[in-house]
Amino acid sequence: MPEQHAPFLTTSRRNVRELERLLADLKAQGLEWLTIDDVLRNLDPVFAWRQGLLDDGASPAVTEPEPKLRLSGLCSRTGWPLPAKDGRDHTTPAALAVFRAKERLAEAILADHKDGAGANQIAARAVNAQSRPVTLKILASMRLMDDAVTALTPVFEADGPVILWHGKDRTVLITACWDDEDEATRRHQLDQVQQLLDAAGLTLRHQTEQTPASAQDLAADNTELELHRAG
Structure with missing residues (x-):
């Protein structure tokens, strides 16, 4: 857990004021429905967002301005809906979370292969997420990319x-x-x-x-x- 979390383990007025500032910053971005409890339950991604570290939630096809990408990354990690013209957008952050999870799964598939796991074993491990043919195709692609980068x-x-x-x-x-x-x-x-x-x-x-x-x-x-x- 990051060191920034330590001040929030107590309930001093200073800590409450900092939480209120975080909440105000988020509401200024359009997340008007959030509460201090929402912030407390998601301090890791909120601090990363505050520090400008959350721009990794979007696929390469997304061309939104950088602040919007950061907000999308935050919402994809917390499960919060994005503010939208017609209210709230639950779909976009959920879709971005799935995209990021698929990328992590592909990286894990390659890591297991490098650790000596066989293709059938890796496919069995991934069965809850995707079919065996899909896993084997991803494994082949990740191996090819890794070999090309090495070469x-x-x-x-x-x-x-x-x-x-x-x-x-x-x-x-x-x-x-x-x-x-x-x-x-x-x-x-x-x-x-x-x-x-x-x-x-x-x-x-x-x-x-x-x-x-x-x-x-x-x-x-x-x-x-x-x-x-x-x-």
Whole structure:
């Protein structure tokens, strides 16, 4: 429990005033229905919100301003509804909480795999959350991403242009973000990328055609390729 909680274990006037200030700050954000008891029961996320640490509750598709993201993150952790024009929005914070939980589950699946758990064992552990095929698909995707990150670590450490991320349906995508490098410089850097991928047994494909690609294809701006295992 964070050290900030200690003052609230007593009932001094100072503590009550601090709780009232926290409550007033929250009500100023539109959470007018909250009480001091609500704040007391959720001190961890409230303090994180106050300190500007809660901006992790939204999916990449959310484009709300930063304060709104922080409030969404707070509500996703506490279960409070978001203030909305028509009253209260219970759905958004619940959806964000599910999104965050799915991300944590994917990370846990990979962690269990690294600890030596088998695929069937991991799927059995996750059965209350999702089906076996879904878990196995997530495991394969997380393993592929982890292997790609490991393989390309020399590029990342050299502040190279390559970026990896999960696309739709848990595909692993790669692109290169260029500034004003000339083509020769780009291709020289991509030679290393290709060598590292080859050494790790990883290949590239064009997304739509699913035809073989190479790291050299990333020399063109705005190019995205899929990453796969060889064979």
